[in-house]
Amino acid sequence: MGVLHNLALLIGGADPETGNGDIRTWVEVDAIAWKNGDPASRTLTFDIIVAGIPSAEAELTLDGRGLPLRREQVVHFEGGEMRVIESYDRFVVE
DSSP: OOHHHHHHHHHTTOOOOOOOSOHHHHEEEEEEEEGGGOGGGOEEEEEEEETTEEEEEEEEEEOTTSOEEEEEEEEEETTEEEEEEEEOSOOOOO
């Protein structure tokens, strides 16, 4: 969520999200599971709910340490879909 999310809203003719309010209820995840029920895949699948509306499905692949390695997401709009793929070559937890 962020600039890309707001850009997509603007393209769709909606106002940008301001983030006012509690992020824990504005954006939620649901149906978290291992891909194909297999923890060895190291890939979690989940749905993304924005302001109570099912808005996207995503997969998050973890590295051997359990940190994010890759995220694929399909965001649904009235006029179509947007596919997002992010790869993390370095992830630091401080």
